[in-house]
Amino acid sequence: MGAVSSSHAAVVARTKWVSTRRASPPVPFIDALFAGTAPDGGLYFPERFEPLPASTLDRLGAADLVTIGTAVGTHLLAGDISEQAMHALVGDALDFPIPLVQVTDRIWALELFHGPTLAFKDVGARTQARLLHHFTDGTPLTILVATSGDTGSAVAQAFYHVPDSRVFVLYPEEQVSDVQEAQMASLGGNITAVAVGGTFDDCQRLVKQAFADDELRKKVWLTPANSINLGRLLPQAFYYFLVARLGTHAVVSVPSGNFGNLTAGLIAKRLGLGIRRFVAATNVNDVVPEYLRTGIYEPRPSVRTVANAMDVGAPSNFERIRALYDDDLDRLRADVIGAAFDDNTVVAEIGRVHREHGYLLDPHGAIAWLGLQRALAAEPEATGVFLATAHPAKFREVVEPAIGAPVPLPETLAHALARPRHSERLPVSYPALVDLVLR
Numbered sequence: 001m002g003a004v005s006s007s008h009a010a011v012v013a014r015t016k017w018v019s020t021r022r023a024s025p026p027v028p029f030i031d032a033l034f035a036g037t038a039p040d041g042g043l044y045f046p047e048r049f050e051p052l053p054a055s056t057l058d059r060l061g062a063a064d065l066v067t068i069g070t071a072v073g074t075h076l077l078a079g080d081i082s083e084q085a086m087h088a089l090v091g092d093a094l095d096f097p098i099p100l101v102q103v104t105d106r107i108w109a110l111e112l113f114h115g116p117t118l119a120f121k122d123v124g125a126r127t128q129a130r131l132l133h134h135f136t137d138g139t140p141l142t143i144l145v146a147t148s149g150d151t152g153s154a155v156a157q158a159f160y161h162v163p164d165s166r167v168f169v170l171y172p173e174e175q176v177s178d179v180q181e182a183q184m185a186s187l188g189g190n191i192t193a194v195a196v197g198g199t200f201d202d203c204q205r206l207v208k209q210a211f212a213d214d215e216l217r218k219k220v221w222l223t224p225a226n227s228i229n230l231g232r233l234l235p236q237a238f239y240y241f242l243v244a245r246l247g248t249h250a251v252v253s254v255p256s257g258n259f260g261n262l263t264a265g266l267i268a269k270r271l272g273l274g275i276r277r278f279v280a281a282t283n284v285n286d287v288v289p290e291y292l293r294t295g296i297y298e299p300r301p302s303v304r305t306v307a308n309a310m311d312v313g314a315p316s317n318f319e320r321i322r323a324l325y326d327d328d329l330d331r332l333r334a335d336v337i338g339a340a341f342d343d344n345t346v347v348a349e350i351g352r353v354h355r356e357h358g359y360l361l362d363p364h365g366a367i368a369w370l371g372l373q374r375a376l377a378a379e380p381e382a383t384g385v386f387l388a389t390a391h392p393a394k395f396r397e398v399v400e401p402a403i404g405a406p407v408p409l410p411e412t413l414a415h416a417l418a419r420p421r422h423s424e425r426l427p428v429s430y431p432a433l434v435d436l437v438l439r
């Protein structure tokens with residue numbers, strides 16, 4: 001039971017995938033994709049990056065997202081997937097717009113929040129789901145995920161209608177928001193929402209126990225679909241190429257938590273995309289901006305903020321960024337500047353930008369915008385782009401008081417709220433979970 005060997009594509013020299021800790025052997029893409037982490041605890045990464053040919057870069061300068069994803073994805077997975085298969089996969093995954101919206105005379109927003117859960121993680125999760133399906137031999141995938149809300153809805157939506165896959169999303173009953181429950185429990189089909197009579201930690205413990213259960217794993221193929229997985233990371237490099245449309249080397253500001261988004265941007269630059277500089281913009285969970293400033297990396301417990309998708313005190317992808325720069329701080333500083341902002345600054349800026357520019361920021365996008373302002377102050381002739389990672393309606397409780405007006409619900413959310421819901425109820429009991437999964 002497991003992934004097929006991709007022997008049909010043996011002509012092109014295949015990229016090997018290595019661990020950031022260099023203490024486990026290089027593997028082919030398919031193994032890295034299904035592995036989660038490497039055996040030495042590191043994260044998978046390509047052995048080396050071949051830049052895209054200049055002719056391809058030229059062509060992508062005005063291309064649409066699916067064309068970009070096909071070219072960049074086929075290049076990254078050279079020899080492991082055909083251009084035709086990649087095109088079909090990307091077209092199916094990225095079937096929503098990613099517009100570049102002008103906000104001032106030299107600032108653009110790259111809006112990544114028009115997917116089904118209204119946040120940028122749709123890009124990675126939807127592509128990952130289809131990559132996992134592509135690289136299987138028809139053996140059904142079973143995805144088990146514990147969630148306190150947002151991750152679960154992104155994974156559920158990502159696998160919805162993907163053939164030969166089943167998803168069980170475990171969430172603490174009564175502890176997720178109405179919108180989050182609607183996004184998980186109103187899908188049906190191959191998605192089972194499981195309301196656990198316990199806490200998020202109970203959900204997580206049940207899922208961990210399943211992954212450690214060899215008997216269960218003989219009967220179903222449990223597939224990790226976590227956020228550090230390459231299948232999630234690599235597709236995030238695609239949308240950076242949309243910035244080339246501006247025809248200049250822009251400064252790009254990335255609101256960061258686990259730093260997958262920024263890692264993907266740095267990969268795009270390594271592939272040859274002309275980006276002048278990146279801003280690593282964070283809330284007060286600022287271990288990476290602090291590292292850039294002092295050279296000392298000190299992970300610490302996270303602090304709650306209004307940009308809560310970025311409340312991360314020990315960012316998992318930082319290891320990949322270090323590996324990408326061979327741990328050379330000066331080289332990293334040439335490409336990335338850090339900036340961190342507290343909640344008061346963020347909320348005030350949401351109000352100011354709405355008043356002065358008529359643009360509605362969510363708290364995460366606002367941090368990217370703030371980081372960009374700082375960077376552009378030092379480079380008065382540069383053009384700037386900030387990544388807007390969540391729809392403002394997802395964070396109404398922060399945005400509405402900041403602008404003093406209601407934020408209308410987008411259609412996708414309104415639809416999810418109106419659909420009937422169904423959840424399986426589960427006590428905090430491992431045998432009950434096994435029964436459910438094998439039913």
Ligand SMILES: *Cc1c(COP(=O)(O)O)cnc(C)c1O
Nearest residue numbers: 256257258259260261309389390
């Ligand atoms: C996850 C998330 C981020 C942070 O992205 P990372 O890749 O973890 O740095 C930023 N904004 C929103 C809305 C998110 O959901």
